[in-house]
Amino acid sequence: MSEVRNIEMEIFEIISNGGNAKSTAYEALSKAHEGNFAEADQLVEAAHQDLNKAHKTQTQLIQAEINGDKFEKSLLMIHAQDHLMTSISEISLIEQMIKMLKRIDELEKRA
Template sequence: MTEEVIFNIILHAGNARAEAYDALRAAQAGEFIKAAGHLQQAEEEIGAAHRVQAEMIQQEAQGNKAELTLLTVHAQDHLMTAMSEKNLIESMIGMHKTIRQLSDKLEASLCQD
């Protein structure tokens, strides 16, 4: 297993985190379609990282034991953190949608009075 393979996990996980935070910023601005696009990109990046990880696991299952290095642990940590943050951000975006809807209803009812 080369460092390049490990860095691919880190790269894709980092891209996923960036897309997830872009999604959150879009949702905060009320741009929910744009947020959904960023979440889709985040999911694709996580998928790419998972494919690299799966290849590493398959190699090990075939008897090609990988040396456990700090870089490998860092890559795994980076991926798991990106996945957790994306999941949390998805929930936060749902809350932003609810807040926006309630705010719009409140504003509409106040305008009628």
């Protein structure tokens, strides 16, 4: 039973770190809209650190399964995977949006 609980904790780590990453990325986007690009860049880096934690936990679960550890797939696991995938996708888009905001800022300063 403790093994199941450990897996559940790892699943919650994926959800938590993925959610934190996405939230931080949206905070970065807000800073970019304010023209505070240095802080936006720092927040994007922080988002990637949380994203890496979530991805590391996901990788550990995948490796455990490859190595023969059996555990029941659950709706919670599916939710964690969906949450992580969405966070990765949104952070990528936010990074592109920040680049566009920087470019717009540069162009407006030249005009």
